[in-house]
Structures are given as C-alpha cells and as structure tokens.
Amino acid sequence: MVHCFTLKLAIIADIHANLHALEAVLSDIRDEGVDHIIVNGDLVNRGPNNLAVLERLWTLGATLILGNHDDLMRKWIERDPDLPQSWFDDPFWGATAWSARSLQAAGWIEKLAALPMTYVPDYAEAPSLLISHGSPRHYREGYSDYTPDTVYSEILQDHPADVLIGSHTHRPIEHYWGPHAIFNTGAVGAPFNGNPNAQYLILRLVGESWQPEFRQVAYDRAPALKAFETTGMLEEGGLSAHIFREELKNARSYLTPFWMWTEEQGCEQTWETWRQFQHAFPGRFKAV
Numbered sequence: 305m306v307h308c309f310t311l312k313l314a315i316i317a318d319i320h321a322n323l324h325a326l327e328a329v330l331s332d333i334r335d336e337g338v339d340h341i342i343v344n345g346d347l348v349n350r351g352p353n354n355l356a357v358l359e360r361l362w363t364l365g366a367t368l369i370l371g372n373h374d375d376l377m378r379k380w381i382e383r384d385p386d387l388p389q390s391w392f393d394d395p396f397w398g399a400t401a402w403s404a405r406s407l408q409a410a411g412w413i414e415k416l417a418a419l420p421m422t423y424v425p426d427y428a429e430a431p432s433l434l435i436s437h438g439s440p441r442h443y444r445e446g447y448s449d450y451t452p453d454t455v456y457s458e459i460l461q462d463h464p465a466d467v468l469i470g471s472h473t474h475r476p477i478e479h480y481w482g483p484h485a486i487f488n489t490g491a492v493g494a495p496f497n498g499n500p501n502a503q504y505l506i507l508r509l510v511g512e513s514w515q516p517e518f519r520q521v522a523y524d525r526a527p528a529l530k531a532f533e534t535t536g537m538l539e540e541g542g543l544s545a546h547i548f549r550e551e552l553k554n555a556r557s558y559l560t561p562f563w564m565w566t567e568e569q570g571c572e573q574t575w576e577t578w579r580q581f582q583h584a585f586p587g588r589f590k591a592v
Contacts, residue, residue: 311427311509312337315435315489317344317471319361320373321351321403322493322552323531325502326360328523329492336506336519342423344471344489345371345437348416349403350548351493351528352535355410362415370419371437372444372472378417380404396573399541399548424465430509434465438472446472447479447488456481467514469505474557476503476518487516494548496557500525500592529553543575555592561585 314333319326333341343366348354350373361368379387381404391397407413421443422436439445440463447470456479459468467485475497476490490503497503501520508515532538532549541548547559562581566573582589 311430312339313342313425313507314338314340314504315342315344315469315507316492316504317371317437317489318346318474318491318494319343319348319351319357320346320491320493321348321354321357322502322528323351323353323356323360324523324525324528325493325521326357328521329502329504329519330360330364332519332521333504338506340425341366342425342435343368344435344469345369345419345443346373346471347371348377348407348412349373349400351552352531352537354403354407355412358407358412358415367423368419369423369435369437370416370421370443374416374419375443376400377404377407378413381408381413394573395542396544398543399537399545402537402541402545427509429512431466431512431514432464433467433469433507433514434463435469438470439463439468444472446470447477447486448473448475449477449479451479451486453481456484456486460484467507469507476505478516478518485514485516490518494551495555496551498555498592500552500555525552543573543578547578550589553591554589556588558588561588 316329341364343361347357380400383392422440425433434440437443439459469487471489473488474491474495477488479486487505489505492502492504495503501522504519506517506519538545551558565581566577571577
C-alpha cells in the first residue's frame with residue numbers, strides 16, 4: 305500500500321548567527337513545501353549576524369526552542385554565578401561578550417530567555433515527538449554516535465516519546481533503540497562533521513511512521529566569512545572570534561578542544577597557545 309505524505313516538518317538548529325546559511329536553508333524549506341518549521345536552539349553567538357538572524361526567525365511563525373548559547377547570552381549579561389566569574393574579564397571570551405552586548409542593546413535578551421527548553425508537538429495518531437536542543441534533561445546533553453543506549457533508556461524512562469530529536473553536537477545522526485528513534489538535526493550555521501553545507505532535518509509523516517531526511521544545502525560561504533570582519537566581531541571579539549571563523553571555514557570544532565587542551569596543559573588561552581595547538585594537531589586544520 306502506498307502512503308501519501310500527510311505532514312512535513314523542518315527542524316533546524318545551531319544557526320549560530322550565520323544569516324547566509326539560514327537563508328539558504330529557508331529557501332530549501334520553501335522548495336520542499338514544509339508544513340511547519342521548528343528551530344531547535346542556538347540561534348545566536350559564535351557567528352556575527354545575531355540581530356539579523358533573530359529578526360528573520362521571528363517573522364517565520366516557527367516554533368523556537370532554547371539552546372545553550374541562547375541562554376549563555378542571558379547568563380553573560382546577568383553575570384550568572386553558573387559561569388566562572390573570571391570569564392567576564394578574560395579577553396578570550398571577547399566574542400561572547402560582543403554578542404551579548406549587541407543583543408542586550410537591541411532588547412533581545414528577554415525574548416531569548418523566554419524560549420522553552422522542550423517542545424512536544426500534538427499530532428493526533430502520529431508517533432510522539434520530543435524535541436530539545438540537547439536532551440530534555442539538559443540542553444548541553446547532545447545525542448551523538450557515542451551516546452550509549454543506557455542513556456537513551458534513562459531519558460525515555462523519565463521523558464517518554466516515540467521519537468527523540470536533538471541538536472547541539474553539530475553532527476547529524478540517525479539511531480534506533482528498540483521501537484524508539486533518535487535523530488540529531490545537524491547544524492545549519494556551524495557544522496562540525498567536515499561538511500560545510502548547511503544541514504537540517506525534514507521529518508515526513510508517512511502512514512504511522514516519521515521518516516527522516518537529512519538535508520545538506522550548499523551556499524556561498526565567502527560573505528558569511530566576510531561578515532566576521534564587516535560587523536566588527538573579528539576585531540572586537542579577538543581570539544575566540546577568530547576561532548569561530550575558522551570553525552565555519554573548516555566545518556570542524558576548535559574552540560572546545562582548544563580550551564580543553566589548554567586546561568590539560570595548564571596554560572592560558574592566548575594567540576601563542578592557539579598556534580601551539582594548531583602545530584600539535586595539524587590534521588584538524590585541513591581546509592574544506
């Protein structure tokens with residue numbers, strides 16, 4: 305028996321203030337005839353076009369979910385005690401400070417803080433979906449190829465759903481545990497899987513099953529990289545802004561591995577230690 309597609313959802317995430325990637329994905333979504341768009345967190349920070357991305361997303365009529373970087377903006381402005389207080393005077397965090405200040409000045413902090421942690425769509429007689437930036441337990445607990453099934457068991461025991469959908473790790477995954485499906489959307493604005501295309505997830509309700517399609521949308525990254533300069537982020541954000549730009553350039557994660565490496569080495573995050581990190585791990589820096 306052939307089933308017709310009765311519902312089509314687009315779930316996009318980890319835009320990270322990359323307006324050019326977002327516009328490419330929204331164009332692809334229009335071509336696909338999607339019924340509803342869900343934005344699964346990390347709308348801002350890491351990239352340079354924070355205000356333009358938020359203004360664009362707020363016009364969509366989409367469902368928006370809180371990500372850890374969205375919440376970081378509030379925490380930064382409030383000097384939240386959850387953050388190490390040394391960060392606020394550390395030039396290494398200049399890009400985060402730059403993003404938070406611009407969002408506060410434009411009145412976006414309160415809007416970001418009001419976003420929900422999870423979203424459970426109500427589609428009658430469809431398998432249940434539970435969508436969260438990380439997991440429903442914490443927005444930094446992402447689903448990855450390394451997540452053991454015991455973790456999914458624990459999550460599903462406390463947060464029952466037929467399908468878990470997360471983001472956060474910037475890498476798409478498709479995993480099944482018993483009757484349950486676990487999907488990671490991948491990242492629109494800052495992929496970490498070596499593929500520079502803007503990545504997102506389409507779910508099609510086919511009969512009584514959600515069928516995933518992992519989309520990869522090519523776009524011109526030159527203006528996205530140039531925006532780090534034209535917005536002033538690269539100059540004012542210092543080393544971390546430079547690292548964020550390199551992440552976009554090579555579609556790989558650098559800031560967290562560099563930060564962890566300096567902690568292990570017992571040294572500060574400086575331009576000199578960044579050069580040492582690059583020398584120590586040359587394979588990470590192959591351009592794509």
